Amino acid sequence: MNVDATAGALAPEPRSEASVAELLHARRFGAWADAPGWLGALCTIDHKRVGRRFIVTAFGFFIAGGAVAGLMRLQLARPDSTLIGPDLYNQLFTVHGTSMMFVFAVPIMQAMGVYFVPLMVGARNIAFPRLIAYAYWVYLFGGLMLYAALVLGIGPDAGWFSYTPLAGPQYGVGKRSDFWAQLITFTEVSGLLIAVAVITTVFKLRAPGMTLNRMPLFVWSLLVASFMIVFALPSVMIASTTLILDRLVGTHFFNPAEGGDALLWQHLFWFFGHPEVYLIFLPGLGFVSTIVVTFARRPVFGYVAIVLSLIATGFLAFGLWVHHMFATNVPELGKSFFTAASMVIAIPTATQLFCWIATLWTGRIVVRTPLLFVLGFFFILVLGGLTGIMLAAVPLDLQLHDTFFVVAHLHYVLIGGGVFPLFGAFYYWFPKVTGRMLDETLGRWNFWLFFIGFNVAFFPMHILGLQGMPRRVYTYAAETGWGPLNLVASLGAVIVVASVLLFVVNVVRSYRIGAHAGANPWRASTLEWATDSPPPPGNFHPPLAVTRGAPLWERGGVSGFVEGLANDPPEVLVTTLLDASPHHRLAFPTPTIWPLLAAIATTVLFIASIFTPWAVVWGSIPVAITLIGWFWPRRDETKKRLRLERLP
Amino acid sequence: MTGDARVVDTNRPVAVDASWLPNHAFGHHSLMWWGTVGVMAIEGMAFAIAILMYVYVWTRLDAWPPDVLPPDLRFGTLNLAILAASLLPNAYTKRAAERYDLRGVRIGMSVCLAFGVAFIAVRVLEFTALNVSWDTNAYGSAVYLLLGLHTTHLVTDVADTAVLAALMLTGPLEKSRFVDVSENALYWYFVVAAWVPIYVVIYLLPRWL
Numbered sequence: 126m127n128v129d130a131t132a133g134a135l136a137p138e139p140r141s142e143a144s145v146a147e148l149l150h151a152r153r154f155g156a157w158a159d160a161p162g163w164l165g166a167l168c169t170i171d172h173k174r175v176g177r178r179f180i181v182t183a184f185g186f187f188i189a190g191g192a193v194a195g196l197m198r199l200q201l202a203r204p205d206s207t208l209i210g211p212d213l214y215n216q217l218f219t220v221h222g223t224s225m226m227f228v229f230a231v232p233i234m235q236a237m238g239v240y241f242v243p244l245m246v247g248a249r250n251i252a253f254p255r256l257i258a259y260a261y262w263v264y265l266f267g268g269l270m271l272y273a274a275l276v277l278g279i280g281p282d283a284g285w286f287s288y289t290p291l292a293g294p295q296y297g298v299g300k301r302s303d304f305w306a307q308l309i310t311f312t313e314v315s316g317l318l319i320a321v322a323v324i325t326t327v328f329k330l331r332a333p334g335m336t337l338n339r340m341p342l343f344v345w346s347l348l349v350a351s352f353m354i355v356f357a358l359p360s361v362m363i364a365s366t367t368l369i370l371d372r373l374v375g376t377h378f379f380n381p382a383e384g385g386d387a388l389l390w391q392h393l394f395w396f397f398g399h400p401e402v403y404l405i406f407l408p409g410l411g412f413v414s415t416i417v418v419t420f421a422r423r424p425v426f427g428y429v430a431i432v433l434s435l436i437a438t439g440f441l442a443f444g445l446w447v448h449h450m451f452a453t454n455v456p457e458l459g460k461s462f463f464t465a466a467s468m469v470i471a472i473p474t475a476t477q478l479f480c481w482i483a484t485l486w487t488g489r490i491v492v493r494t495p496l497l498f499v500l501g502f503f504f505i506l507v508l509g510g511l512t513g514i515m516l517a518a519v520p521l522d523l524q525l526h527d528t529f530f531v532v533a534h535l536h537y538v539l540i541g542g543g544v545f546p547l548f549g550a551f552y553y554w555f556p557k558v559t560g561r562m563l564d565e566t567l568g569r570w571n572f573w574l575f576f577i578g579f580n581v582a583f584f585p586m587h588i589l590g591l592q593g594m595p596r597r598v599y600t601y602a603a604e605t606g607w608g609p610l611n612l613v614a615s616l617g618a619v620i621v622v623a624s625v626l627l628f629v630v631n632v633v634r635s636y637r638i639g640a641h642a643g644a645n646p647w648r649a650s651t652l653e654w655a656t657d658s659p660p661p662p663g664n665f666h667p668p669l670a671v672t673r674g675a676p677l678w679e680r681g682g683v684s685g686f687v688e689g690l691a692n693d694p695p696e697v698l699v700t701t702l703l704d705a706s707p708h709h710r711l712a713f714p715t716p717t718i719w720p721l722l723a724a725i726a727t728t729v730l731f732i733a734s735i736f737t738p739w740a741v742v743w744g745s746i747p748v749a750i751t752l753i754g755w756f757w758p759r760r761d762e763t764k765k766r767l768r769l770e771r772l773p
Numbered sequence: 774m775t776g777d778a779r780v781v782d783t784n785r786p787v788a789v790d791a792s793w794l795p796n797h798a799f800g801h802h803s804l805m806w807w808g809t810v811g812v813m814a815i816e817g818m819a820f821a822i823a824i825l826m827y828v829y830v831w832t833r834l835d836a837w838p839p840d841v842l843p844p845d846l847r848f849g850t851l852n853l854a855i856l857a858a859s860l861l862p863n864a865y866t867k868r869a870a871e872r873y874d875l876r877g878v879r880i881g882m883s884v885c886l887a888f889g890v891a892f893i894a895v896r897v898l899e900f901t902a903l904n905v906s907w908d909t910n911a912y913g914s915a916v917y918l919l920l921g922l923h924t925t926h927l928v929t930d931v932a933d934t935a936v937l938a939a940l941m942l943t944g945p946l947e948k949s950r951f952v953d954v955s956e957n958a959l960y961w962y963f964v965v966a967a968w969v970p971i972y973v974v975i976y977l978l979p980r981w982l
Contacts, residue, residue, distance in 0.1 A: 252804050252807070252808075253804070253808060317815055320811070321807070321808055321811035321812065321815075324807065324811060325804055325807040325808060325811070328807060329802075329804055329807060333788060333789050334788075355811060355814050355815055355818070356814070356818055358815070359815055359816070359818040359819040359822055360818075360822050362819060363819055363822045363823055363826070363918075367826070367914075367918065370907075370914070370918075371914075374907065374908065375907075375908040376907050376908060376911075376913075376914035376917070376918075377908070377910055377911040377913075377914050378826065378830070378911060378914050378915070378918075380911065383909075383910040383911055384830060384833060384834050384839055384910045384911035384912060385830065385833075385911035385914070386829065386830065386833050386911075389826065389829050389830070392829070393822070393826075396822075670788035670789055684788050685788030685789070686788060686789070687788065687789045687791055688789070688790050688791065688792070689789075689790045689791040689792025689793070689794075690791050690792075696791075696796075698789070698791050698794075699798070699802065699803075699804065701802070702801075707789050707791060707794060708794070708798060708802055709794050709795045709796060709797060709798045709802065710791050710792075710794050710795070710796045711796065711797065711804065711949075712796065712949075749932065753936055756936060756940075757940070757944065758940070758944060758945050758947075759945075760945045763945035763946070763947055764945075766796075766947050766949075767947050769796055770796055770947060770948055770949075771793075771794070771795050771796050772795055772873075772948060773795040773797070773798055773799075
């Protein structure tokens with residue numbers, strides 16, 4: 126791990142081939158390299174290792190949430206089904222929604238950011254890498270808690286937005302809603318830490334010469350999404366905290382009998398909940414911009430327009446939350462404002478769509494699986510957007526509120542706007558992460574089955590909703606006539622399941638025997654393709670300096686290298702905010718077990734506080750101890766850093 | 774750089790020689806500053822939402838505060854004074870850090886810590902003089918939420934400062950630690966600044982309304 130220790134690499138005593146390889150690895154990458162074995166894996170703070178396990182974990186929760194949805198479609202496939210009772214069904218739809226929104230969609234978008242943002246801006250690691258490791262562990266433990274509760278039959282059952290009074294102390298008996306509220310706490314802690322790290326990475330760790338207006342569009346989308354997280358998540362953090370306080374110690378925030386108000390919950394939740402949709406959607410747009418450019422073989426049309434649209438979307442997203450509450454007694458004038466805002470937000474999205482069309486139109490299109498998913502995104506998102514404009518109208522919304530029409534709409538928007546670009550991004554970046562290509566034939570099967578299966582599953586729900594089928598009912602009578610369309614929807618779900626299984630097969634197979642990718646298999650323009658696949662610890666040896674927005678496409682785009690950064694301690698170059706001119710060196714932290722220990726202590730505190738408020742007091746002691754252990758510097762490392770000290 | 778053909782031309786001249794650059798920086802050039810400001814933005818937002826909850830609950834009721842006396846002014850105002858006074862040693866510490874004055878930092882942080890402890894002690898008294906409990910009604914819940922949130926920040930920041938002060942007194946030191954001291958002082962400014970609107974809401978609003 127440190128250079129001095131490797132001096133004996135050529136010593137006479139015989140070493141196994143593996144250990145020689147390890148020593149060479151350590152010598153070459155200095156303190157960027159992790160210790161070998163499982164301890165190194167637990168201690169790692171390399172954004173690529175953390176990002177990769179983050180993506181795999183979030184995808185695992187996607188499969189789990191999908192399996193839960195599969196059970197629901199099985200139940201709804203025919204009328205008067207007795208397969209699943211109402212109590213289990215309530216838990217299933219709650220865990221499905223909670224899992225997909227909080228444990229899959231937002232985290233996986235952030236995880237893609239953790240992996241790719243540092244590479245795309247030419248950084249050697251993400252800012253605050255130990256916090257990122259901690260964020261991952263906290264997230265993992267929170268997600269496992271949710272599913273543990275479901276398996277034990279005490280999963281939350283008040284819907285993914287957990288409305289009071291249903292989730293309050295009066296009706297939400299047992300600990301079910303408390304698991305929901307604490308899951309929120311887990312994911313908020315994780316999400317907020319990542320957001321701050323991504324903002325700092327984008328602002329301060331860009332390659333010299335990468336001015337703000339040369340930044341890849343995916344980085345812009347993650348930057349805007351991270352700012353939205355900073356301002357949206359505190360709302361749900363306060364909401365879930367006050368919900369648990371109402372339930373555990375008898376406060377009255379949501380209790381109308383003592384001056385509280387159930388509607389307050391809806392405001393708090395949706396002030397976060399609506400921006401959350403865009404937290405999923407904006408990174409999706411970033412994937413689309415990236416893929417369109419690479420497969421149109423030209424720089425993007427309307428870079429400035431796209432950046433401004435992303436920022437505009439970020440602001441407007443905070444002015445829409447009441448459109449989830451049209452069926453409540455908020456003043457009618459207020460509702461009109463939110464109707465208008467809901468329609469205005471279509472403008473920046475449309476602007477981006479036109480820019481992509483112009484890019485594709487004037488480019489030389491290469492149709493590969495990533496682009497297929499983008500084309501599928503166009504189709505599905507436009508349909509979801511159209512029903513969105515319908516639902517933004519108050520009278521129509523009152524008619525369709527809480528019906529399957531809304532279920533259809535939100536799946537068109539979220540799967541169209543988030544999951545399709547995400548699968549495109551998987552195909553696009555898999556070679557960078559693993560060094561191997563995903564199989565193209567399987568990829569096309571994956572896409573077409575997903576595209577067809579998705580529409581077969583969700584399009585009929587529009588009609589079911591218009592016919593009056595409410596969401597969240599565990600069964601329906603045969604006389605309603607909803608049976609045939611429900612059966613079609615369930616068959617569509619089977620096709621989607623087949624498609625996702627095919628994807629998993631493709632990943633496992635290609636990981637082992639896929640074609641070797643090389644550094645830049647798509648001949649793309651951005652910096653992540655300028656390093657090996659998979660990138661080595663420390664990413665760039667040496668780091669690059671750029672002079673263009675598409676550095677690998679333009680002559681002189683990569684203008685040279687950064688020299689004089691140490692590998693042990695692991696040093697990075699910090700650059701200025703606007704122009705990315707070199708400012709100072711900074712020694713990054715080294716791998717350590719403390720983030721994992723701190724995450725375990727945090728988990729104990731969070732879960733124990735479901736049962737007793739005193740856990741907050743006693744549980745904070747181990748948290749404090751682990752944080753101090755994390756913070757306290759080691760003498761040997763300080764000594765190394767002192768050697769490189771230079772005052773401003 | 775190893776491996777296959779790529780567009781990067783390894784024969785190009787070095788663009789940046791970083792070895793001459795300093796190895797830390799103060800203020801908005803440092804990563805620490807961005808981390809601290811990020812946390813301040815998150816928590817500022819949390820305070821704002823907690824205040825909005827208070828106002829929301831108030832709009833739902835006819836009388837405010839409902840059936841109880843407003844909190845006693847004494848301790849809250851005393852704390853406002855102590856906090857305002859703590860700005861002085863805090864500013865001194867920040868400046869000492871930025872000129873690498875280890876002795877000044879040690880003195881400054883110790884004084885800041887004394888203020889922090891005094892503040893927490895008065896805060897305990899404050900809780901006894903609110904004239905309402907968290908489970909009396911929604912007004913009581915909102916007051917406790919605000920005061921509780923601020924107290925959490927207070928305690929964690931005093932703990933942070935204590936650990937950092939211990940490091941500055943005993944630990945292995947390097948110059949970049951002074952950046953941490955400077956950012957710690959910035960965060961204390963935030964905790965003080967947050968108390969002003971919360972003080973107005975908890976202590977003055979019920980009297981004005």
